[in-house]
Amino acid sequence: MADAPAVADVRRAVAVLMPRALDDLAALVAIPSVADDRLFPRAECERAAAWVADALRAEGIDDARPVPTPDGSSTVLGHRAGPAGTPTVLLYAHYDVQPPLRDEAWLSPPFTLTPRDGRLYGRGAADCKGNVVAHLTALRALRQLLGELPVGVRVAIEGSEEQGTGGLEEYVRAHPEHFAADAVLVADTGNATLGRPTLCVSLRGATNVVVRVETMAGEVHSGMFGGAAPDALAALVAILATLRDAQGGTTVRGLDATGTWDGVAYDAEQFRHDAGVLADVRLLGGASVADTLWARPAVTVLGLDAPPVVGSAAAVQPRAAARLNLRVPPGTDARNARDALVAHVLDVAPWGARVTVETEPVGQPFRARTDGPVFATLSQALADAFDAPTVTAGQGGSIPLCNVFAETLPDAAVVLLGVEEPACLIHAPNESVDPREIERLAVGEALFLARLADRSH
The missing domain is CATH 3.30.70.360 (Alpha-Beta Plaits)
Structure with missing residues (x-):
């Protein structure tokens, strides 16, 4: 197995792949995969699942396929074994999206990826189809640079995360062997601010x-x-x-x-901007924004x-x-x-x-492990990809699947990351993503997978 590629080589490879990545994102956003058949036909989610499975098979995950889960949705599962002695990494994201809400509030059609002022607008562009595309781009870059994937790779791309109906959680508990891994990358969060690599280590x-x-x-x-x-x-x-x-x-x-947060701070003025707080209206909590959001x-x-x-x-x-x-x-x-x-x-x-x-x-709340080689390797890989130190943050939302992974894979490191920085406006009209976040995340993930293989030698 070749040594891990240099940062510059991975950056060049991903840069060449970005036009394809953005075409992929446009194709995915065009599918209104809202997992609520009162609003959109179930066939749209099935179409998105088939698209994801086809794309993963093209990148070497030969058995990728939609698998029914107990809530009636499908999760795309797949596995490719790595070279002998290398660890296995599970890559998670979801292809289902929030409803568009009020169409008239969108400045462009919600299911048409639309460039505007350096960002790409569309429902799911960030949450979470941008993360699906980042996974795909990282795998493509590694195969082009190394000829194969350097570690074992499992994938789980969920189809009902936004509905919270728990289909994948039940499936994981019933079939833990389908998810066996040494590390789990949950790509459904994002950076504290644009361009600042962030690992989410706490979920309320x-x-x-x-x-x-x-x-x-x-x-x-x-x-x-x-x-x-x-x-x-x-x-x-x-x-x-x-x-x-x-x-x-x-x-x-x-x-x-009275809890306090010891990771990255959340600037109060930035929070006011991100949350759309009206002028002269005070923030709540009587403490720092980070304390209030992530520790109380x-x-x-x-x-x-x-x-x-x-x-x-x-x-x-x-x-x-x-x-x-x-x-x-x-x-x-x-x-x-x-x-x-x-x-x-x-x-x-x-x-x-x-x-x-x-x-x-x-x-239940979730706290990620920040010790061990997985966290350290991923933190440095992201820092190299973004050319900035990696910080840790919390998230006010809940992702119950993280606790299920932690329970069923007690020896695996579960880490959260993604493209969903505050300006994305996920779950709101005019959701968007900065394509640089997809590019840098793909670089970081590719570096992480290659370096994790090196550590196992």
Whole structure:
């Protein structure tokens, strides 16, 4: 097996491949692979899965094929053994995408990859088809430079990640042998800022609860009864007000909200820009943005059942409800956090109001291992590819599959990376990707795979 290629050689190879990579991205974005057949035909996801399987087979993953999972979606799985004595790396991404939301909010058609101001716009361009293309480009570069893949490669390109229906998680638990690897690269996150190589080492866990408040048999006239009649909507507002302090920090009883983040900082002005915070509106939490996002719990009110303003009547409300989302950092068990939230809500309910809480499934937080050769090799490979030091960051979202990989592959290093930097606006109208992120990520991944093979000699 040849030694790992030089950085300059990999950069040149990937640069030559970029026109093909962007053609691939355009072809993938053109497939509206939303894994919700209420919105788009299931055949579109099947078409995307077939495209990915064909592309992987062309790059030496000879058995790549769509495999049905328990939620009805298909994951593209494949494996190519490496040279004797070399490790195996599992490459993960997903081909399904979020719905486009409001078509009129897009400046160009959501399923047509459109260049504008140096970026490429389209649903899934970053999340996560840009990562699929980065995987493909890294494999192509290595085959051109070395004649073969330097390590064993498994692939798992999921088809229902955005729906959160858990099909691949169930499949992994039932068939762990299909995912056996020494390292897992989960390409579904991104850099802290454009051009700054970042490994995501922390994911917050999540759980939702629905709080229902009842106080009377039915509505009553606010003129005749208001003031003495127990207002269910006001009771719900009072409950919700106890979940944050004056600075906006989470105040659920029994939950530690004092954690600190020791990785890369998140500049407050950059966060204001990324989140679209209005001028003069203060950020919440009373701590650094990184502490608040990645090291502390957070409660968000997702929705309310209450009369709308237009059409509302002069009546005291007998019932109201809210759906709450609780995010918890690594080190906190999400089930315990959910139970603490439920107990808090029941305890603070005013006026003897009848309060019930319905719970939804729990996703545990995840913390990546940062010791060992995989993390060190990947960190240096990305630094060389981006010509900048690699930093570590967290992510407020949850990827339950990471914990499943950690449970079923206890000896493997699970690491998160990707092309989805803040300007991408993933999940929003006008999602985009900077093609330089795809190029640099492909260079870094190719360097990592080649160098990991060298370490095994």
